[in-house]
Amino acid sequence: MVRSxxxxxxxxxxxxxxxxxxxEDAIEEPAPAPRSRPRSLAEAARRARTGTPAxxxxxxxxxxxxxxxxxxxxxxxxxxxxxxxxxxxxxxLIAEATATGSWAAVVGDPDxxxxxxxxxxxxxxxxxxxxxxxxxASRQWGAVVAALVGGLDLVLVAPRRQVxxxxxxRLAARARERxxxxxxxxxxxxxxxxxxxxxxxxxxxxxxxDGYGRLRCRRxxxxxxxxxxxxxxxxxxxxxxxxxxxxxxx
Amino acid sequence: xxxxxDSVPRTLVVRCPDWPLTAxxxxxxxxxxxxxxxxxxxxxxxxxxxxxxRGQRRREAQGRCPEVAVLERDEATEARRFEPVVxxxxxxxxxxxxxxxxxxxxxxxxxxRLLGGEAAxxxxxxxVVGAALxxxxxxxxxxxxxxxxxxxxxxxxxxxxxxxxxxxxxxVPVGGSPAFLAPQPVGVLGRPDLADVLVRLGLATLGxxxxxxxxxxxxxxxxxxRAAHRLAAGLDGTPPQVRRPPPDLAVAVDLDPPVDRIDRVxxxxxxxxxxxxxxxxxxxxxxxxxxxEAETEHGERLACCWRDEGVLGASALADxxxxxLEGWLHGPPAVRPTAGLVRLTLLPxxxxxxxxxxxxxxxxxxxxxxxxxxxxxxxVGLLGEGSxxxxxxxxxxxxxxxxxxxxxxxxxxxVGRVDAPPADAPPWPGVLPPPSPAAVHADPVPAExxxxxxxxxxxxxxxxxxxxxxALRVGGREGRAAGKAHVVAWAGPWPVDERWxxxxxxxxxxxxxxxxxxxxxxxxxxxxxxxxVAATYD
Numbered sequence: 001m002v003r004s005x006x007x008x009x010x011x012x013x014x015x016x017x018x019x020x021x022x023x024e025d026a027i028e029e030p031a032p033a034p035r036s037r038p039r040s041l042a043e044a045a046r047r048a049r050t051g052t053p054a055x056x057x058x059x060x061x062x063x064x065x066x067x068x069x070x071x072x073x074x075x076x077x078x079x080x081x082x083x084x085x086x087x088x089x090x091x092x093l094i095a096e097a098t099a100t101g102s103w104a105a106v107v108g109d110p111d112x113x114x115x116x117x118x119x120x121x122x123x124x125x126x127x128x129x130x131x132x133x134x135x136x137a138s139r140q141w142g143a144v145v146a147a148l149v150g151g152l153d154l155v156l157v158a159p160r161r162q163v164x165x166x167x168x169x170r171l172a173a174r175a176r177e178r179x180x181x182x183x184x185x186x187x188x189x190x191x192x193x194x195x196x197x198x199x200x201x202x203x204x205x206x207x208x209x210d211g212y213g214r215l216r217c218r219r220x221x222x223x224x225x226x227x228x229x230x231x232x233x234x235x236x237x238x239x240x241x242x243x244x245x246x247x248x249x250x
Numbered sequence: 251x252x253x254x255x256d257s258v259p260r261t262l263v264v265r266c267p268d269w270p271l272t273a274x275x276x277x278x279x280x281x282x283x284x285x286x287x288x289x290x291x292x293x294x295x296x297x298x299x300x301x302x303x304r305g306q307r308r309r310e311a312q313g314r315c316p317e318v319a320v321l322e323r324d325e326a327t328e329a330r331r332f333e334p335v336v337x338x339x340x341x342x343x344x345x346x347x348x349x350x351x352x353x354x355x356x357x358x359x360x361x362x363r364l365l366g367g368e369a370a371x372x373x374x375x376x377x378v379v380g381a382a383l384x385x386x387x388x389x390x391x392x393x394x395x396x397x398x399x400x401x402x403x404x405x406x407x408x409x410x411x412x413x414x415x416x417x418x419x420x421x422v423p424v425g426g427s428p429a430f431l432a433p434q435p436v437g438v439l440g441r442p443d444l445a446d447v448l449v450r451l452g453l454a455t456l457g458x459x460x461x462x463x464x465x466x467x468x469x470x471x472x473x474x475x476r477a478a479h480r481l482a483a484g485l486d487g488t489p490p491q492v493r494r495p496p497p498d499l500a501v502a503v504d505l506d507p508p509v510d511r512i513d514r515v516x517x518x519x520x521x522x523x524x525x526x527x528x529x530x531x532x533x534x535x536x537x538x539x540x541x542x543e544a545e546t547e548h549g550e551r552l553a554c555c556w557r558d559e560g561v562l563g564a565s566a567l568a569d570x571x572x573x574x575l576e577g578w579l580h581g582p583p584a585v586r587p588t589a590g591l592v593r594l595t596l597l598p599x600x601x602x603x604x605x606x607x608x609x610x611x612x613x614x615x616x617x618x619x620x621x622x623x624x625x626x627x628x629x630v631g632l633l634g635e636g637s638x639x640x641x642x643x644x645x646x647x648x649x650x651x652x653x654x655x656x657x658x659x660x661x662x663x664x665v666g667r668v669d670a671p672p673a674d675a676p677p678w679p680g681v682l683p684p685p686s687p688a689a690v691h692a693d694p695v696p697a698e699x700x701x702x703x704x705x706x707x708x709x710x711x712x713x714x715x716x717x718x719x720x721a722l723r724v725g726g727r728e729g730r731a732a733g734k735a736h737v738v739a740w741a742g743p744w745p746v747d748e749r750w751x752x753x754x755x756x757x758x759x760x761x762x763x764x765x766x767x768x769x770x771x772x773x774x775x776x777x778x779x780x781x782x783v784a785a786t787y788d
Contacts, residue, residue: 084769085688086788088787088788091688103619103621103622105626111689111690111692112690113690113785113788114652114653114655115649115686115687116685117688118641118670118686119684119686124653124669124670126619127640128626128639129638129639129640131636131637131639134633134634134637137637143632144629144633148629151622151625151628152622152625202769203769205739205769205787207739207741208763208765209739209741210740211715211718211741213741214741215685215763215771217685218685242685243684243685244684245685
């Protein structure tokens with residue numbers, strides 16, 4: 001506070017209980033967290049985008065997955081991810097969209113590796129993890145996922161038990177209506193087939209030998225099938241993750 | 251002669267310093283802080299002297315000042331303890347506006363006639379507030395600070411200056427607001443984003459900001475900038491087109507049966523506040539002052555006026571109604587109604603045209619952020635506090651330590667949450683290099699690692715394996731043993747000896763990456779003689 005030309009009016013001594021008061025306004029606000037500097041012009045331009053407009057039909061995906069997914073995740077669709085490495089693939093799917101301003105939520109998967117998410121390119125500033133361990137949580141599963149599908153572009157769901165057909169239909173309809181993408185981790189719990197099904201097979205890890213080296217990358221084949229334009233099966237071999245933790249083409 | 255300041259009513263502001271602490275009965279000299287959503291909301295003088303500042307995390311604050319008493323913020327208590335002060339001020343003036351627990355204001359024109367002069371008014375107000383505080387929080391309270399000036403904003407700053415000047419009260423003479431405000435930093439406007447831009451433009455004080463032409467300010471900063479510019483010039487923030495609202499804007503709810511419990515009435519109050527907000531928005535209006543009125547079964551009428559410098563949003567409105575009800579229903583017997591409430595009315599007393607909000611262009615909250623915030627708030631409503639969590643970077647050697655989940659508290663764009671290591675941060679020694687495991691188990695599963703002869707693999711004190719691992723058996727969740735898998739490849743072991751100087755938090759363990767013939771790679775950790783699967787490279 002700056003000394004200013006107001007008249008200080010001293011109250012009679014009996015009314016001044018504490019002559020040197022404490023005042024919350026002497027506390028200053030902390031400086032905002034420093035943002036890391038963009039490494040390239042393309043990255044700076046990407047950060048300046050504040051969200052994929054809802055009018056756009058697809059959410060962007062990383063270049064490694066672009067061929068497999070016809071250049072993006074179609075808004076309003078459901079995607080199923082299954083097989084060894086499902087979590088890595090799910091993170092790879094949401095990475096680019098979160099980096100360009102979309103929000104993502106993970107429901108019912110408290111084990112999801114956040115360090116792996118960060119390495120895959122997921123913007124952790126726009127990732128929420130919903131804990132379903134509370135006593136009433138299992139009954140409210142449908143309402144929780146529906147609320148998230150209504151407000152967030154990407155919702156990752158890993159159900160613990162079999163999903164009822166009525167819930168699955170309602171969630172898919174809501175995703176279609178709101179233009180969100182519902183990503184199901186672990187296909188067995190769902191009564192119906194998603195619009196796009198990604199299965200992982202033949203994973204081999206490279207790097208460690210008997211005691212030497214470290215895990216460097218995993219080579220895995222992704223098989224995409226589904227409905228509509230996804231009906232024709234497509235395959236791609238990916239490094240998921242590569243040595244930096246990023247999904248990449250070999 | 252008329253001046254632009256004639257329209258600004260002369261106002262007295264009463265501030266009870268550090269009310270969040272005072273309300274909880276903290277004595278001024280003792281080090282204490284109040285936490286809201288995991289961050290320091292207020293700290294006592296002794297704590298601030300040790301380096302505790304607002305917005306710090308609990309751990310950081312305790313590091314600066316280890317003997318500090320940590321209290322959780324309790325807005326209900328704050329409201330409850332402040333209600334007698336407001337009630338007592340009715341001896342001075344019938345029309346007191348509360349802006350939040352701990353701060354209230356009233357126009358001085360009426361009481362001045364009664365008491366004869368501003369000096370007498372200040373003494374009378376301090377006496378009344380002092381006596382009310384004695385009764386409400388006991389004799390250890392730090393008193394109050396008073397400020398009189400043209401307009402509420404200036405009076406508020408004068409009351410703050412009174413705390414610094416240790417005089418108890420500051421009076422800004424009639425027409426003296428611009429001179430009083432000129433040297434103040436732009437941060438006091440309470441609009442951090444605007445203040446940030448102004449400082450970068452070289453306008454560090456309110457005087458420099460007020461010297462700009464109003465047309466330029468509106469052109470560059472819009473309606474919000476205009477309000478701030480008016481405040482900086484010593485005028486009221488709300489432009490003169492404030493109108494008396496038509497009476498049908500009041501919303502009311504009848505409570506049948508009569509309610510005397512805060513939880514039940516708070517629920518009605520919340521939906522009432524939302525209804526009022528939506529009604530106003532439908533007419534293109536926003537509310538800056540609202541009167542909360544309640545009627546009891548015995549025909550008593552309680553009313554209190556709440557005001558904010560900005561416009562009151564739906565949740566701000568709901569908060570104020572809840573605080574008010576808390577003050578009435580749980581306050582001391584003098585203010586408590588004698589029967590249950592039968593009717594609750596919200597009367598928007600002062601409305602301004604809603605100027606809307608411009609979504610952020612460079613950074614700031616985007617439309618997607620706001621949509622997400624609403625959806626996540628809904629999930630918190632369904633599952634309870636702490637059910638929605640966001641990642642925060644902490645740093646560490648193991649995947650589980652590097653990023654942790656913190657409960658969603660304020661908003662999604664919460665300031666200060668760090669989700670990535672700073673660009674210039676040195677690497678953690680002993681950290682596992684990327685790729686990181688995509689599944690980090692909250693409770694690691696016990697496992698057995700066997701060598702070629704079926705004996706458990708051990709690690710000696712020098713970090714050397716007793717034999718090459720050949721088979722891996724991962725225990726099931728309920729003690730159900732899963733099948734045995736062959737080890738295809740492995741790497742490590744990498745020993746870690748952490749915090750060896752602290753016997754309670756000392757951790758010594760060995761990490762090993764193992765690829766089994768099921769195609770999965772796992773991170774095994776040997777600690778206290780037991781192998782566990784800490785993470786899976788899913």
